[in-house]
Amino acid sequence: MTEIAHSDTSIDDPRDGMTDLSAGEWEREGRAGLRRVAGLSTELSDVTEVEYRKLRLERVVLIGVWTEGTAAQSEASLAELGRLAETAGSEVLEGLVQRRHRPDPATYIGSGKVRELAGIVRSTGADTVIADGELSPGQLRQLEDKLSVKVIDRTALILDIFAQHARSREGKAQVELAQLQYLIPRLRGWGESLSRQAGGRAGGAGGGVGLRGPGETKLETDRRRISKRVAKLRREIASMDTIRETKRSRRLANAVPSVAIVGYTNAGKSSVLNALTGAGVMVEDALFATLDPTTRRATTPDGRAFTLTDTVGFVRHLPHQLVDAFRSTLEETAHADLLLHVVDGSDPAPEDQVNAVREVLGDVADHQGEALPPELLVINKADVADELALARLHTLLPGALVISAATGEGVDALVDELARxxxxxxxxxxxLVPYTRGELVSRVHAEGEVLTEDHIEGGTRLTARVHPDLAAALSEFATNGSVA
Known part of the structure; x- marks a missing residue:
């Protein structure tokens, strides 16, 4: 990555509230100007492959504003933006960070830096600029006018990835709803194409007094059509939510405990599900590979049944449009009996990932008016994580289990902890269940916890722990009325 040192004098002193740089270090940052950070660019060296990929991939320059935190955190955020861009199918040519007290309200990075950015765009041959933040409609318009290339922000990029990866009908509807909610305030036209009035009957034959008028502009027409589509999508998602609620109610009626697997994107949640259940769900080393939740049945070593649900991954600054659109899916976590929180042990800043996940889960729980379920932290990817980093995580996340879903390391300990x-x-x-009611004995084995079992002349004598509905079915066979 490269840093664009602050030089605008029209805003407050950018050093205000930033104690991690001394005055001398700040000056050196300014003198350094633009610095390339090794390892970010994904530009290919093979000319033929470059020419082939040019036809398929957008060539992008990343731009971020560093307003708080450390330089390492700022660079990590831009590096993550680079991975998001690559997941969306782009070729990252350059990454730039500008140190500012706050983003410029007009152009995000200030007019002087826009000119520098325009030069970098021209020299690299980029056709898209991606901002590491959510741009206002005005900032978006100003940047595109001055850079003469397409400009998108982090939110639009994440929405694009979700659109590519959604497979189910519900997932596609949720993503489209989020995209339209994001698009409505940003509708704009090139030149005046969207501001021209369509004209009801103005100047046309047969208009007549009172029937002539300007009519709707194209922008107004598009906005109205999008609003109608949003309303329709909300109705569709609500009907799908009813189906999801029915399935959830059936599980609750059968008193089957549920475990929701949550975590940052690409932390290895699907791999953990496969390791625990052999589900065979798709595993890919990519961001947001899983969007549609997958639920699988599992059993503890002592035979108790429960469900495991693989949920959508989270990311820093997850767009609020997505949280709203995917709320029905995310509410699976609020209704779970246990959260299995998977953490990427190989990530440079796993604690930031944990905080980002907990922030979104807290928002969902607040919306539901319920407390979050208990959490079991699992540090995954132990096979590729640094030993020193794992030792640090043990201190930061006491009580967390360390596993590798890829190699199976620690999975048995995880199974035992889940059973507990x-x-x-x-x-x-x-x-004492008569032999003619063998189906009740089968239910006890499938749904409950058998403590003792003995086959005697009058039937099967059981001591077991069962759920209330099954206890009611067994009550007529209870010995000495012993139901506790």
């Missing part, structure tokens, strides 16, 4: 944490059936019952 998954809620046990509430009712204890002693019953």
């Amino acid at each position: 944490r998954v809620p046990r059936p509430a009712a204890r019952i002693d019953a």
